[in-house]
Amino acid sequence: MKRKIANFFGAQSDFTKNVMRLAGSSTVAIAITLVSLPIITRIYSPEDFGQFQILLSTIGVLSVITSFRYEMAIVMPKGRNEASAVYTLALIFLILTTFLISLAFFFLGGAFLQLLNAEVLEPYLFLMCVAIFLAGLVQVLRYAITREKRFKELGSNQVIETASAQGMKISLGLLSPTFLSLFVSQVVGYILSIVLAVKYKQTNLSFSTRKLGWALKKYHRFILYNTPAVLLNTVALQLPVFMIARYFGPEFVGYYVLAIKLIEVPLKIVGNAISQVYFKQAADIFHSGPENLLRLYRRTVAKLALAMSLPTILVFVLAEPVVPYILGQNWSEVGSIMMFVVVWKFFEFINYPVSSTLTVINEQHIDLGLKLVFSLGLRFAALVLFNESQAEFLIALVASASFYYIIFNLVAYQRVKRRL
Numbered sequence: 001m002k003r004k005i006a007n008f009f010g011a012q013s014d015f016t017k018n019v020m021r022l023a024g025s026s027t028v029a030i031a032i033t034l035v036s037l038p039i040i041t042r043i044y045s046p047e048d049f050g051q052f053q054i055l056l057s058t059i060g061v062l063s064v065i066t067s068f069r070y071e072m073a074i075v076m077p078k079g080r081n082e083a084s085a086v087y088t089l090a091l092i093f094l095i096l097t098t099f100l101i102s103l104a105f106f107f108l109g110g111a112f113l114q115l116l117n118a119e120v121l122e123p124y125l126f127l128m129c130v131a132i133f134l135a136g137l138v139q140v141l142r143y144a145i146t147r148e149k150r151f152k153e154l155g156s157n158q159v160i161e162t163a164s165a166q167g168m169k170i171s172l173g174l175l176s177p178t179f180l181s182l183f184v185s186q187v188v189g190y191i192l193s194i195v196l197a198v199k200y201k202q203t204n205l206s207f208s209t210r211k212l213g214w215a216l217k218k219y220h221r222f223i224l225y226n227t228p229a230v231l232l233n234t235v236a237l238q239l240p241v242f243m244i245a246r247y248f249g250p251e252f253v254g255y256y257v258l259a260i261k262l263i264e265v266p267l268k269i270v271g272n273a274i275s276q277v278y279f280k281q282a283a284d285i286f287h288s289g290p291e292n293l294l295r296l297y298r299r300t301v302a303k304l305a306l307a308m309s310l311p312t313i314l315v316f317v318l319a320e321p322v323v324p325y326i327l328g329q330n331w332s333e334v335g336s337i338m339m340f341v342v343v344w345k346f347f348e349f350i351n352y353p354v355s356s357t358l359t360v361i362n363e364q365h366i367d368l369g370l371k372l373v374f375s376l377g378l379r380f381a382a383l384v385l386f387n388e389s390q391a392e393f394l395i396a397l398v399a400s401a402s403f404y405y406i407i408f409n410l411v412a413y414q415r416v417k418r419r420l
Contacts, residue, residue, distance in 0.1 A: 025155025026270050029162040033265045036166040041258065041327040043173035044182065050250030051179035053257040054118050056186065057238040059131050064234050066097045066136035069226035071143040072359065073219040074203065075280055083147055085211035086219065087203045090140045092212075098133040105129060116245045127183065134190035141197035146280060153200040157193055165189030225364030232371040236379050236404075240397055247387050258327065259337035263315060263345045267308075274300070274353040282360045290419035293361070297354055297416055301409060304350045315342040340394040347405035357412045366415060374404040 070090035077083045105112075109125040138161075145154045168185030175181070206212070244253045278300060285292040316339055323335030358367040379400040386396035 025152075025159045029159045030266045030270075032159070032163050032166055033261075036170060037258075037262070038326050038328070040166070040169050040173065041331050043170065043177045044179075045177075046251045046254030046258075046330065048177065048179040048182065048254070049257055050245065050253030051118065051121060052182040052186075053241055053253055054116060054245055054250065055121060055124065055128055055131075055179075055183055057241040058112075059128060059135055061231070061234050061238050062101055063132045063135035063139070064230050065227050066094045066101075066132065067091070067140055068093045068097070069222040069230060070215075070219060071140040072226065072279075072356075073215075073222050074140075074143045075147045076219070076283060080203070081206065081211065082215070084204050084206035085208065085215040087140070087144055088205045088207065089212055089215045091137075091205070094133065094136045094140060098129065098136065101132060102126075102129040116242055118245060118250065124180070124183070127187070131183075131187050131190065134187060134194065138190055138193050138197065141194060141201055144201040144203040145197060148202050149280065150200055151277065153196075157196050157200065160196055161189040161193035164192045221362065221364050225368045226359060229364060229368040229371045232368070232376045236371070236375040236401075239376070239379060239383065243383050243387070244393070247393070248390060252390065255331065255333045255337055258331060258334045259341055260345075262319075262323070262334070263338060263342055267311070267345060267349050271349055271352045274304075275356070278353045279356040279360070282357060286360050290361070290416060293357070294413075294416045294420065297357055297413065300354055301350055301413075304353065308346050308349050312342050312346045315339070337394065340391075340398050344398045344401040347402045351405040351408055354412065355408070357416060361416060361419060363415055366411065370404070370408050370411060374407050375401075378404065 067090040070086055070093060073086045074083055074090065077086060105125045105128065110119070110122050113119050113122050113125075142154060142157065145157070165185050165188065168188050169182055172181035172185055240256065241253055244256055278296070282293055282296060285296060319338035319342070320335040323338065324332040327334060358364060379397070382396040382400040383393065387393045
């Protein structure tokens with residue numbers, strides 16, 4: 001896999017070398033996940049997976065805003081002292097927002113779960129708060145590692161999290177095959193990832209009031225624009241889970257989640273590798289001239305589209321007949337769902353690595369507007385209007401999601417081009 005990526009992007013560039021470092025670890029993480037999935041699906045029921053995903057989707061929505069996206073700003077300063085101030089500020093925000101979320105869950109958590117027809121999960125709201133904090137901390141520490149360009153260590157961190165979580169799901173499932181075993185396993189993965197990340201990172205804490213105030217002021221756009229933008233985007237991505245739970249129940253959530261996972265596992269891990277490297281590379285070369293960023297953007301998008309074409313065709317042709325043999329007959333519906341969502345994932349895979357482009361050129365307000373109108377607004381309207389059947393729901397989801405990614409790439413390209 002390393003050799004293929006090297007040939008794909010051009011073996012001499014730092015971009016390629018760094019992607020290759022992450023891609024080697026990504027290959028291991030992919031193998032672990034894909035090998036363990038057929039075992040896990042024969043232990044847990046679709047309903048268990050559905051209930052687990054409702055919890056996990058809630059954590060995903062809230063954890064991305066716990067640091068008000070100041071974790072992304074860690075890679076921006078040139079000086080180590082400035083980076084330490086941003087890092088400290090991100091951790092302060094993480095603690096404060098987790099506390100506020102915990103209070104909100106105490107008073108409103110039951111009503112939220114009732115809206116999703118998932119009242120059975122109410123006893124685990126406290127555990128959700130712990131997981132939200134841990135997931136947010138993982139992101140802060142990984143960006144601290146990214147700043148140092150320690151991509152090999154970052155890849156190892158991701159492998160450890162994947163391996164520990166998947167292993168725990170199997171071992172705990174053999175003892176007690178419930179959604180709680182799935183959830184506890186995920187939390188253990190977070191903890192191990194944090195322990196290793198603390199060992200790898202080199203950015204330290206800074207409690208200078210002056211430096212913290214400087215960091216807060218200089219990167220205030222991450223609060224004003226990046227935070228609501230990523231919240232809207234994450235809500236849009238998790239919206240199908242919440243609406244499927246409401247309209248069709250946790251069992252169909254389980255089918256949907258596995259369909260997404262089988263497509264995303266190889267794509268998103270590779271996409272994460274490219275995304276981490278692209279963000280750092282784009283931030284560095286933008287200062288040398290917007291034409292360099294435009295060149296990187298065009299090259300990355302074009303080659304990702306080419307790379308994704310064959311997997312899309314294979315999923316569309318093979319998913320329905322092959323999936324029941326892999327996951328078991330209880331999961332046969334997953335293959336049919338994959339044939340719908342692979343179209344959406346084609347456009348998402350192209351968009352994901354370059355989605356930080358508007359942040360790099362300091363036009364987060366454009367990103368926020370696109371997410372509000374096209375990612376969340378259009379998708380919500382489509383799913384509310386078209387849910388008479390599962391097939392109708394999936395078609396509306398795929399069409400609205402694909403349209404957003406097409407629009408985003410067109411707008412991002414034009415905004416960079418205007419800088420020339």
